[in-house]
Amino acid sequence: MINSIETLLLDVPAIRPHRLSVATVNVQTLVLVRVLCDDGIEGWGEATTIGGLSYGEESPESVKVNIDTYMAPLLIGMEASQVAPAMARLRKSIQGNRFAKCALETALLDAQARRLNIPLSELLGGRVRDALPVAWTLASGDTQKDIAEAEKMLELRRHRIFKLKIGLRAVEADVAHVLAIKRALGDEVSVRVDVNQAWSELEAERGIAALEAGGIDLIEQPIRAENRAGLARLARRFTVPIMADEVLKGPLDAFELATHAGADVFSVKISQSGGLTQARQVADIATLAGVGLYGGTMLEGAIGTAASAQVFATFSDLSQGTELFGPLLLTEDILTEPLVYRDFMLQVPTGPGLGIEIDRDKVAALRRG
Numbered sequence: 001m002i003n004s005i006e007t008l009l010l011d012v013p014a015i016r017p018h019r020l021s022v023a024t025v026n027v028q029t030l031v032l033v034r035v036l037c038d039d040g041i042e043g044w045g046e047a048t049t050i051g052g053l054s055y056g057e058e059s060p061e062s063v064k065v066n067i068d069t070y071m072a073p074l075l076i077g078m079e080a081s082q083v084a085p086a087m088a089r090l091r092k093s094i095q096g097n098r099f100a101k102c103a104l105e106t107a108l109l110d111a112q113a114r115r116l117n118i119p120l121s122e123l124l125g126g127r128v129r130d131a132l133p134v135a136w137t138l139a140s141g142d143t144q145k146d147i148a149e150a151e152k153m154l155e156l157r158r159h160r161i162f163k164l165k166i167g168l169r170a171v172e173a174d175v176a177h178v179l180a181i182k183r184a185l186g187d188e189v190s191v192r193v194d195v196n197q198a199w200s201e202l203e204a205e206r207g208i209a210a211l212e213a214g215g216i217d218l219i220e221q222p223i224r225a226e227n228r229a230g231l232a233r234l235a236r237r238f239t240v241p242i243m244a245d246e247v248l249k250g251p252l253d254a255f256e257l258a259t260h261a262g263a264d265v266f267s268v269k270i271s272q273s274g275g276l277t278q279a280r281q282v283a284d285i286a287t288l289a290g291v292g293l294y295g296g297t298m299l300e301g302a303i304g305t306a307a308s309a310q311v312f313a314t315f316s317d318l319s320q321g322t323e324l325f326g327p328l329l330l331t332e333d334i335l336t337e338p339l340v341y342r343d344f345m346l347q348v349p350t351g352p353g354l355g356i357e358i359d360r361d362k363v364a365a366l367r368r369g
């Protein structure tokens, strides 16, 4: 039986300001969910977002209020080992709130996989890989700083795929910044951009043409999410792959995008998808439609990152890699043993459930209030 559900907010400083076109992250608020079951088993989930309400329509505070007030009462007393009926009840009674639902599903599946003594990936069809390529996002806002940071990551053998956040400056200035970094890092390194919806379609045509000519490998959400027809036009027009991010909010969007050739690649995010099961559905739709896959992040800490890794490890195609670097952007970790990043890959935890152990003292120290 599900005995209790607790939602915790943890404010964790970033190692440097992380500048996106929609927000600058100086401190990341981790939204953690802990489910306690009457057999003594505990499960953890995460519903972290970026920049309060500037990225998505759920804030850390709204996730906490909505889980505590509306969702936990629906689940408490239900059979903890029956995750599907629990989630069906939640989905039937609660509109929207994908991040909150994702955190709850993660915690319930973590607990159930621990109960069965298997990694969470094995409840989702089973893993086909034990390590995931991990991109790093260069977002200091300064070209020379970004180059130095990338060179350090290459030397550490931690990342050789770099995603650059652009869209704050004029198109030409952003293109010059990206191509300077590409030239400095050379052909062995993959350089991509994420515009976070900042360009108009006309700006995107100009910007993408220059980036494609300069050897950039992937263009993420160049125009606003509402302009689906525009994204499809860009995908058709350019050879460089166009990736859907903000436009993709679950299986129905995936189906619609796949039907209309709306993007070349999907960035799958567990919370944007509304949970781990739905993230798998997004991936299945992509694979059936011949759309490429990338494992995305909402800059979650270790719990959301481990949960994402358990899901992405089950994807047969993961041609564009992942960006599961969230914990590395934070000054504090909340695990007894950190996640392992080695040889440009995140090692997918092999222990039961999420395969991680929470350090309660660290959580208590970082907890808000």
Ligand SMILES: O=C(O)C[C@H]1C=CC(=O)O1
Residues within 6 Å of the ligand: 020, 050, 137, 139, 194, 196, 245, 296, 297, 298, 299, 323
């Ligand atoms: O992809 C986004 O839009 C959000 C996030 C993912 C990596 C990163 O640096 O920011």
Ligand SMILES: [Mn+2]
Residues within 6 Å of the ligand: 194, 196, 220, 221, 245, 246
């Ligand atoms: Mn993005």
